[in-house]
Amino acid sequence: MEHTEKSIIMHSIEQLEALLPKDRRLFFIGIGGVSMSALAMIAKEQGYTVGGSDRAVSHNTEMLRDAGITVFDSHDESHIKGYDAIIYNAAIGEENPEYKAAKEAGLPLIYRSCFLSFLMRGYKHGIGVAGMHGKTTTSAMLSHLFLYANRDPAILIGAELPEIGHDFRSGSGDDFIFEACEYKDSFLSFHPSVAVVLNEEMDHPDYFKSLAQIRDSFHRYMQIPGEGGCDIINCDDENVLESAKGVSARRITFGIQNPDADYRACDISFSDDGCGRFTVYKKDAEHSSVPFCHIALSVSGMHNVSNALACAAAADVCGIDADTIASGLSSFTGAGRRMEYKGHLRDCAVKVPVYDDFGHHPSEIKTTLEGARRMHCRRLRCVYQPHTYSRTAGLFDAFCTAFDACDEVIFVDIYAARETNTFGVSSEQLAAKIPHAAYDPDLAHLYSYLKESSQEGDLLVIMGAGDIAKFAEQIAEK
Numbered sequence: 397m398e399h400t401e402k403s404i405i406m407h408s409i410e411q412l413e414a415l416l417p418k419d420r421r422l423f424f425i426g427i428g429g430v431s432m433s434a435l436a437m438i439a440k441e442q443g444y445t446v447g448g449s450d451r452a453v454s455h456n457t458e459m460l461r462d463a464g465i466t467v468f469d470s471h472d473e474s475h476i477k478g479y480d481a482i483i484y485n486a487a488i489g490e491e492n493p494e495y496k497a498a499k500e501a502g503l504p505l506i507y508r509s510c511f512l513s514f515l516m517r518g519y520k521h522g523i524g525v526a527g528m529h530g531k532t533t534t535s536a537m538l539s540h541l542f543l544y545a546n547r548d549p550a551i552l553i554g555a556e557l558p559e560i561g562h563d564f565r566s567g568s569g570d571d572f573i574f575e576a577c578e579y580k581d582s583f584l585s586f587h588p589s590v591a592v593v594l595n596e597e598m599d600h601p602d603y604f605k606s607l608a609q610i611r612d613s614f615h616r617y618m619q620i621p622g623e624g625g626c627d628i629i630n631c632d633d634e635n636v637l638e639s640a641k642g643v644s645a646r647r648i649t650f651g652i653q654n655p656d657a658d659y660r661a662c663d664i665s666f667s668d669d670g671c672g673r674f675t676v677y678k679k680d681a682e683h684s685s686v687p688f689c690h691i692a693l694s695v696s697g698m699h700n701v702s703n704a705l706a707c708a709a710a711a712d713v714c715g716i717d718a719d720t721i722a723s724g725l726s727s728f729t730g731a732g733r734r735m736e737y738k739g740h741l742r743d744c745a746v747k748v749p750v751y752d753d754f755g756h757h758p759s760e761i762k763t764t765l766e767g768a769r770r771m772h773c774r775r776l777r778c779v780y781q782p783h784t785y786s787r788t789a790g791l792f793d794a795f796c797t798a799f800d801a802c803d804e805v806i807f808v809d810i811y812a813a814r815e816t817n818t819f820g821v822s823s824e825q826l827a828a829k830i831p832h833a834a835y836d837p838d839l840a841h842l843y844s845y846l847k848e849s850s851q852e853g854d855l856l857v858i859m860g861a862g863d864i865a866k867f868a869e870q871i872a873e874k
Contacts, residue, residue, distance in 0.1 A: 524583065542573060
């Protein structure tokens with residue numbers, strides 16, 4: 397049993413096979429979300445009749461409608477009439493009218509991650525990428541590599557992959573690549589045979605109350621592959637190593653600093669655009685590190701060197717040869733909203749490149765901006781939208797130093813998501829603590845300021861996990 401605000405029934409794959417023959421009609425509550433829309437599309441492609449609801453029209457809901465899926469733009473108990481089972485996620489509370497109606501009617505309520513595990517059945521390699529940050533970029537990088545290797549993988553990640561035009565793909569090969577989200581312990585209902593762990597640190601303070609709780613959750617995640625599977629873990633991260641103690645699955649390590657890593661990046665250099673060049677060394681049967689392949693990345697930052705190491709290890713475990721790994725990783729150019737180039741600042745007297753990034757945890761913000769600084773700009777500017785009051789309050793001090801690589805950071809109002817501000821925290825408070833920061837709640841005024849104050853050699857990053865991406869689209873043109 398998983399414990400969140402409510403008790404969630406965790407169905408086994410065998411139970412779901414009995415509940416969900418192909419003639420079933422499935423209703424998705426919150427169908428417009430990134431992962432829920434992808435699951436709905438995969439379910440339709442696998443032969444199910446699919447419908448769902450969300451609170452607002454979006455790109456995802458329009459995509460679903462275009463695919464012939466019924467989508468309601470509100471939540472109402474009448475919507476579930478005629479459906480056989482309900483799929484929902486951690487954001488759906490017991491007060492949701494569709495959830496309540498399904499419960500009263502005795503319809504199966506199936507948690508999102510359980511349904512994903514059900515869809516993964518039959519694949520030889522279920523590769524789950526977990527970590528407090530970096531998992532979308534890494535799972536996108538891994539997906540690109542497996543596509544490059546002609547493995548025909550199934551894919552479910554958190555951002556659009558340019559070569560498939562979506563964040564999901566139904567594949568007929570042996571591999572299913574997916575993000576394993578830790579929020580509310582969702583990843584504990586997945587069944588990866590290869591469990592990748594990138595990092596662990598404090599996040600989601602609305603659920604995780606301590607680092608010890610996080611380490612325990614990741615320990616249980618690493619246990620899932622069992623003796624027949626393996627964990628691929630970052631041995632540069634002390635919390636990851638602590639979580640891995642006593643785990644029965646085979647352990648494979650990657651790292652940059654740790655000389656004992658099974659896969660290690662050496663001879664690291666960076667191109668003028670900040671992209672890493674390095675040689676991967678792999679331990680052989682005698683535990684000696686020998687050259688495995690050389691990688692010249694097309695994405696910037698030291699963090700992507702580490703991400704590529706994780707991908708190289710996972711691909712090698714799954715039987716992809718070293719030359720293909722090197723070529724595939726070198727040709728990866730990024731995923732949607734991960735330092736995604738949007739164009740130049742619109743109607744500006746000087747050419748200022750605009751990048752959009754999903755970063756919302758202090759560590760990933762810091763790492764991403766340090767990578768942007770390597771792109772040889774004269775001045776690095778950032779517009780940041782904090783994500784949730786609980787995270788902003790719980791990690792406030794870390795946010796105060798996360799923007800050190802910037803010459804200027806401008807905060808807009810916090811994106812509330814599912815929360816109300818019971819913490820008394822604000823973006824204005826953050827800006828007051830950072831010498832090179834300002835606060836501007838008016839996006840129209842902010843756009844005017846950015847245009848008027850821009851200088852030759854500037855680089856602008858629009859960052860956050862909320863609706864700030866719309867601002868990036870509005871102010872940039874290619």
